[in-house]
Amino acid sequence: MREKDIFSKPLILWYLKNRRDLPWRKSRDPYRIWLSEIILQQTRIAQGTEYYEKFTTEFDTVFELAAASEEQVLKLWQGLGYYSRARNLHETARHLAERLNGKFPENYPGLVQLKGVGDYTASAIASIAFELPHATVDGNVYRVLSRFFGISTPIDTSQGIREFKSLAQELLDTDQPGNHNQAVMELGALVCTPKRPKCETCPLQEHCYAHLAKQTDLLPVKKGKTKVRKRYFNYLVLDSSEGLTRIKKRTGRDIWKHLYEFPLIESSESVADFESIENHVVQEFDLGKNYGLKKFNSETVVHKLSHQELHMDFWLIRTDEKLAQTTAWKDLENHALPVPLQNFVDKYKGDS
């Protein structure tokens, strides 16, 4: 195969010399490979690494992860985003421990059946943990292949997905699928970067279409643009004289599902109407007039997600009354909170 001489071989040689010393590369334990891959879905290595360390320290085996509570797993996942990953991780750990005797399926079909494991992750575990010939296609691979071969099929279409998967599979060095897959991704992460790729140091530059045609800034091609929805959140933060507050678990089809937050009033517009808030406070906490109400933040907090822009205000309600459905402030450390909520708590409790 000529392609291997100009692609796989130089690429893998480059990888063996330049690979980063990442914690999950110290082990072939499928549990650790799986854990690292779930954590790294749509997540930068720099951000995911500390979570990998936390999880492996807390849960050395899949049995220990399975024995944890969902609340504990979500709390440990707090701040990483895409929280359904944490619930799928936990559910799969229980499935593995209880039904599969703690043993990972050693083939692609078995792996891809696991919750939270799609084509990429199944291929990654199969190739890295078991040396099975399945090509991984992540964002790095799209970039490397589209540039090297000059492919302008949009990567966010079903045709693009099929085309790149097929090409990646053809190219795969079946003698060392784990190294091959990691080599492509490592090149995409370190050399063939989205902006200003380091073509001068690239082992594939001689035969790279985009480099030779000076088109690295045109590839890969993406079709869709994400539009951002603005939302306005008013949080009612109870602070009783006994050190209690009230939180609720988020439900329904929305962001932060299964995480906790203070009672929320969402408005369609940026209205911080004091009287309207007051009415909601009386309703929510069933209070008379024995309370104080004031806005905690002077500037509205803007929190940006990929599809939403959240404008958040925190309304402080102080009272001496004894209310039901409360939680000690101290106990918030056992509840997973969205990042902007945790930020608020840290700021508020830091002041008081």
Next chain:
DNA sequence: AATCCGGGGAT
């Protein structure tokens, strides 16, 4: 085939 789901770093 589209859309949704987080947070953060690089540019």
Next chain:
DNA sequence: ATCCCAGGATT
């Protein structure tokens, strides 16, 4: 401000 990250599930 924009892009995009070792993607997957749902509609």
